[in-house]
Amino acid sequence: MSAEMDALVRGVNDQLEALEATLRDLGGVRGRCVAEDGSVTAEVDAHGALTGLWLAESVTSRPPAEVSRLILWAARRAAAEATAQRARIITRLNDALISKKCWGRPG
Numbered sequence: 001m002s003a004e005m006d007a008l009v010r011g012v013n014d015q016l017e018a019l020e021a022t023l024r025d026l027g028g029v030r031g032r033c034v035a036e037d038g039s040v041t042a043e044v045d046a047h048g049a050l051t052g053l054w055l056a057e058s059v060t061s062r063p064p065a066e067v068s069r070l071i072l073w074a075a076r077r078a079a080a081e082a083t084a085q086r087a088r089i090i091t092r093l094n095d096a097l098i099s100k101k102c103w104g105r106p107g
Contacts, residue, residue, distance in 0.1 A: 018096035025089045031082030033074040040067070042074035044082050050075055 029046035039059050043052035053075075059067045 015097060018093055022089055022093040026086065029082050029085045029089070031078035031080065031085065033077035033081065035070050035074055040070045040074045042071065042078045044075065044078045046082055046086050048079040048082060 026046050030043055030051070031048075032041065032043045032052075034041045037058070039056040039062075041052070041054040042050065045051050053071065055067070055071075059070075
């Protein structure tokens with residue numbers, strides 16, 4: 001193969017590796033938030049879907065409206081954390097693709 005073809009194949013392989021790493025890392029994204037008093041813990045995945053919710057025994061002594069506010073607060077904070085993780089992963093992918101010759105653009 002010519003040097004140009006070798007470089008093209010290397011670039012495509014690098015992009016494929018970057019995409020595979022991104023998929024792997026996105027699969028591991030988890031946002032988790034624990035209320036200051038430890039009474040509520042929420043966990044979400046990369047899509048913001050609630051994957052875990054833990055309530056301490058202490059919530060049984062609180063009014064339901066207060067508990068629901070704590071749950072929503074923790075879930076929102078966990079989702080924000082997951083979103084930040086996801087953004088870092090996507091930024092890393094974009095940087096990897098832009099730094100190579102990609103989609104016909106010089107890099």
